Amino acid sequence: MAAQAPIVLFFAIKWVPQSPRQALTVVALQVGAALAAMAPVFLLHW
Secondary structure (H helix, E strand, O other): OOOOOHHHHHHHHOOOOOOOOHHHHHHHHHHHHHHHHHHHHHHOOO
């Protein structure tokens, strides 16, 4: 997951100025997926 952060950041820097609505939708989905992946660890205290 840590390796995805620079890729998502690059995507955001490249596409938000060109197509903000669609790019922010994709970034929001990425953030949601990251939170969903971290939730079980947080909730189950692993």
